Amino acid sequence: MHGSRALGLNRLFRGPATQKGSLASVLVVMGLGMQPSPLAAQEAGGQLGEAAGGLEAPEFLTAVPENPAFVFLGVTPTSITRPGATRDFGVAVLNGINADGKLQQGFALETSPWFYIPGLKVRLSDYQSKWHLRVLTNTQFSLGTARVSGDTASTDLGFGVRLTLLDQTDPMANVAFTDSLDQILKACEPGQLPCPPDPEDPEDMERFARELSQIEAAAQKCIDKGMRQAYKAFSERTRSQWNAARVAFAFATGWRFEGSDLGEGTHAGLQTWLVGAAPVSDFGQLIGQLAFTHRPELGETSEFDRFNYGARFLTGSATFNSFLELVGESRSGTNDDTNDSSGLWSAGVEFRVAENLWISTGLGSRFGTLDEAESAFVIADVRWGLSSKSRLEDLRRENQ
């Protein structure tokens, strides 16, 4: 669980200060609580394994991790290698191992495996019409290493895979979007090329390369500008599809290598995530999440299994928004007697009463946490708040 966010929720549901806070802050905290949390920087070493012991506030996921290996390791790499050819892939993997045959720390790689399958070609038209090709080509592998916290000589290695099973918001699967790119790419063709060089004259070859490079840079700039406009237009066209269906699955596992020695690996557990969203008529969306984590006893981390679940129902229109959310977490299989479960529910509604004037309210309760008896209490006294903008709009946007 990520510190700042868990702290926010715990304070929200426990602290008297929150109960005195405005509803606006409650909703803001709820909104922030649903954003992906910043992970520890790569340089600081990984945080593989969860904090031993206590159960913190469960979180709601609106998407599975893009790079599950890095989430598994608890790092955010400052740079990620994305090899563009089979040979580059091999070189990149070898770069993760030093001359002594030991793992390099801070290695991060992300790739689409289909790219390296010899002879496999996926045309855009096939991608747009065939589900299995969309799944195949959107499958992402991630691989990374991180220094073990408290043991600079040892290295954690994480491997992850992400499958996008359904995504109705994918622009490349949208024929209207890809057709719109034709005009952009045609408009950015060079108007004039540099004079053909004399292949026997190195200086003339250099002149040609320099001038061609300048034209390429101008074309790149032109295409990038067009692409930004195309994506913006696509986003505006599909705004009404904020509740589009999406399903994604991710899996990560890893090993700890004592002394970074490849022969001294110990399995470090696994994590899986499944997130799906489905439209409810034109006005609502139902999002569900499941996540499972298994960690063996490793270093300072105690053994445990953790199961997270959650569901959110979100409705939205130009003048009314509401949400109802339930998240829960169950920890078992521990060897330090910290098995437990907890859950949170929260809800909010808001109405637009005039231009730039929203009235909103929200509430929630917490139950069955740690050794406390099950309890339910109102937060913020179900008070009402006024705001110049929709606060739940952010929830809808993050689901897109």
Place this chain on the structure above:
Amino acid sequence: MLRPVENDPNTTLDFHIVEETLHKFRYHMWFAPPGAAEWTSFGEGEGEGNHKTGPLPDGSQTLVWINVGGKANSNYRIRITISQDGTTVPGGDSTCSGQTSGDGGGVCTDHVLLV
């Protein structure tokens, strides 16, 4: 970078473009005989296509320009095959590849010297 491709100066050249990744490709092709002061267009299109030119004398150059659009920071790849009489000529099989920018755009060129 200029790369040599074997050429029969008495035979028509056939350029074949094949898209291999999930991007939108727009290409334009030119040739220049030895000593020419400017390029002559002989084909353009989007996606995949076949375009003929020549016969061209040895020492001629060809240039294929490809504009690419797709997902941000994605690897793109397009294959360019040059053949004569239905057979790919030595050096005539190449790929234009790279990574799109953070906005999803890319540019790729393939410059050939016929020898």
